[in-house]
């Protein structure tokens with residue numbers, strides 16, 4: 001951060017790697033960038049004085065709403081600020097977003113927006129939250145951690161939710177309109193970063209149509225037969241004979257074709 005201007009950069013992510021449905025994801029070098037300017041006084045051209053913030057996009061983001069109560073980056077930031085003693089952005093804030101992540105194509109655009117909003121609130125509110133604490137807030141908006149965790153910490157990450165209560169609402173997706181009804185639950189994320197060789201390169205195949213995560217999740221059954229679900233450990237035993245996966249075998253299974261027929265992420269979809 002330099003003076004009253006700073007940048008936030010959050011990567012796209014690919015989730016559901018190999019047998020890690022809702023668990024294993026990786027960050028890729030395609031970025032959502034926010035260029036943020038803070039003003040000591042509210043400019044005369046201020047657009048949303050009630051929120052003290054405005055956002056605009058460079059590039060093609062014609063389908064994304066700009067209103068602070070609808071734009072997911074600002075909804076998340078305002079939610080966190082309001083949960084920490086602020087009624088609006090503490091200084092008038094202009095955000096210029098350059099989004100290079102295709103929307104609704106399985107590259108974690110909503111997770112990047114949510115993580116960017118969380119980091120934005122942390123910076124403007126000087127809240128001092130750790131990445132782990134910010135992830136708890138991100139979970140309020142996307143209640144499966146396989147995109148938001150690598151978007152926050154980078155690399156290849158296996159993560160799961162520690163539920164604070166018996167509620168297992170894994171239907172939550174990035175719906176900005178629900179922001180005002182949401183509350184932080186006490187759920188948290190445990191994660192393990194998996195080391196990998198920089199010789200591994202990612203190739204992404206982006207579909208020409210948009211499919212929202214909420215629709216893609218709605219076709220999934222509520223339960224699976226045990227035989228439908230291949231765990232990492234199962235793959236370890238079947239394919240390499242190791243009793244437990246090591247970090248290297250994890251990567252191999254996740255990246256190699258053997259893992260692809262895992263039923264929770266294919267079949268119904």
Ligand SMILES: Nc1ncnc2c1ncn2[C@@H]1O[C@H](COP(=O)(O)OP(=O)(O)OP(=O)(O)O)[C@@H](O)[C@H]1O
Nearest residue numbers: 064072099103104105106107108109110113212213
């Ligand atoms: N930078 C952004 N600013 C504001 N809203 C965004 C931004 N990125 C994504 N969104 C919102 O999130 C929606 C897409 O979220 P959705 O979860 O359906 O797909 P995805 O995150 O791109 O894909 P997946 O979760 O399958 O990887 C967009 O249609 C838009 O409403």
Ligand SMILES: N[C@@H](CCO)C(=O)O
Nearest residue numbers: 015022144146213217
């Ligand atoms: N694990 C998530 C990733 C997409 O957000 C799913 O398959 O619904």
